[in-house]
Amino acid sequence: MKILLTGANGQLGCSIKEIFKDSHITVNAFSKTDLDITNKKQIALAMDEFKPNIIINAAANTNVDNAEKYPDKAFSINYHGAKNIGMASKDYNIPLIHVSTDFVFDGDKKDGYLENDTKNPINSYGLSKHRGEEEIIGLASQFIIIRTSWIFSEFGKNFLKTIYQNIKLGKKLKIVSDQVGCPTYAYDIAEFIFTLIDSLHSSFAQNEIYHFAGLHSCSWYEFANLINKVAFNEGFVEKDDLIEPIESSSYKGNIALRPKYSILNSNKAYKDFSLRPTKLQNAILKSILSIENDER
Ligand SMILES: NC(=O)c1ccc[n+]([C@@H]2O[C@H](COP(=O)([O-])OP(=O)(O)OC[C@H]3O[C@@H](n4cnc5c(N)ncnc54)[C@H](OP(=O)(O)O)[C@@H]3O)[C@@H](O)[C@H]2O)c1
Numbered sequence: 001m002k003i004l005l006t007g008a009n010g011q012l013g014c015s016i017k018e019i020f021k022d023s024h025i026t027v028n029a030f031s032k033t034d035l036d037i038t039n040k041k042q043i044a045l046a047m048d049e050f051k052p053n054i055i056i057n058a059a060a061n062t063n064v065d066n067a068e069k070y071p072d073k074a075f076s077i078n079y080h081g082a083k084n085i086g087m088a089s090k091d092y093n094i095p096l097i098h099v100s101t102d103f104v105f106d107g108d109k110k111d112g113y114l115e116n117d118t119k120n121p122i123n124s125y126g127l128s129k130h131r132g133e134e135e136i137i138g139l140a141s142q143f144i145i146i147r148t149s150w151i152f153s154e155f156g157k158n159f160l161k162t163i164y165q166n167i168k169l170g171k172k173l174k175i176v177s178d179q180v181g182c183p184t185y186a187y188d189i190a191e192f193i194f195t196l197i198d199s200l201h202s203s204f205a206q207n208e209i210y211h212f213a214g215l216h217s218c219s220w221y222e223f224a225n226l227i228n229k230v231a232f233n234e235g236f237v238e239k240d241d242l243i244e245p246i247e248s249s250s251y252k253g254n255i256a257l258r259p260k261y262s263i264l265n266s267n268k269a270y271k272d273f274s275l276r277p278t279k280l281q282n283a284i285l286k287s288i289l290s291i292e293n294d295e296r
Pocket of ligand 1: 006007008009010011012013031032035036037038057058059060061062077081099100101102129147148149150151152156157
């Protein structure tokens with residue numbers, strides 16, 4: 001079995017490479033430099049050369065504020081790029097696993113979002129990802145769309161790494177306390193994808209949308225506070241009270257609007273595949289230990 005992976009140097013891409021490393025499945029992993037999903041010719045060349053059995057699209061423009069500032073760029077990758085990948089799945093008649101986001105919802109629902117809830121994105125990133133999903137549903141030969149949220153890991157740029165780098169320097173941070181979501185460990189998504197691929201031929205894994213996010217919902221403030229506590233308990237930072245809450249209305253750092261309450265109900269994925277994501281505290285610890293290991 002051969003997989004063509006796009007966005008291979010991103011958080012999820014790196015985790016997928018790790019998870020599949022010792023398996024019987026070959027992953028042809030393409031970074032943006034090797035395969036730009038906005039370039040149809042590059043996609044066709046890669047497909048012809050590697051003849052994959054499955055595509056995993058982990059490539060995206062994920063900077064939410066930049067997407068608001070430069071929507072054309074976000075749309076070229078998250079919409080047109082996704083469409084190109086959907087077209088490749090159709091032309092070569094192979095399944096596509098595509099990754100999407102909680103930001104396709106507006107955050108006004110008071111309990112967790114289900115897979116078939118109405119989408120209503122409130123920023124350009126969310127809209128570009130929503131349009132990408134629609135193309136894939138319309139085009140792909142066989143698709144699975146995984147919506148996830150608040151990805152963190154030891155790889156690339158992410159909230160956990162930013163908080164950790166700052167608290168290690170002893171900096172006090174004000175973090176928004178009125179946006180709630182489910183932090184998701186990138187390795188858990190990669191493991192879910194591994195499990196999905198094993199079951200691609202079963203009926204419940206075909207042309208489906210799955211929500212897959214961490215078990216624990218919290219605000220950005222609570223997430224940052226937990227990172228601080230874990231890092232303090234392990235002796236990597238000197239204080240455990242460096243995080244203060246702030247209302248998003250007083251925080252001037254964001255350009256794009258964010259959903260207030262973007263909890264994904266992941267029960268369908270958990271149940272269909274008997275999965276349990278890593279406990280948040282343990283996933284934070286694993287990420288911190290890997291960051292420390294890499295720095296040595
Ligand atoms: N990060 C989150 O919190 C989050 C939350 C919900 C859903 N998601 C979704 O989950 C998926 C994986 O996210 P992630 O956190 O792994 O994102 P990430 O770390 O930003 O990785 C995305 C990768 O895609 C690459 N890329 C950008 N434009 C490309 C193009 N035109 N062609 C090919 N590759 C391109 C990026 O390269 P450069 O860095 O060089 O541009 C990067 O390596 C994405 O679909 C994202 O929308 C993410």
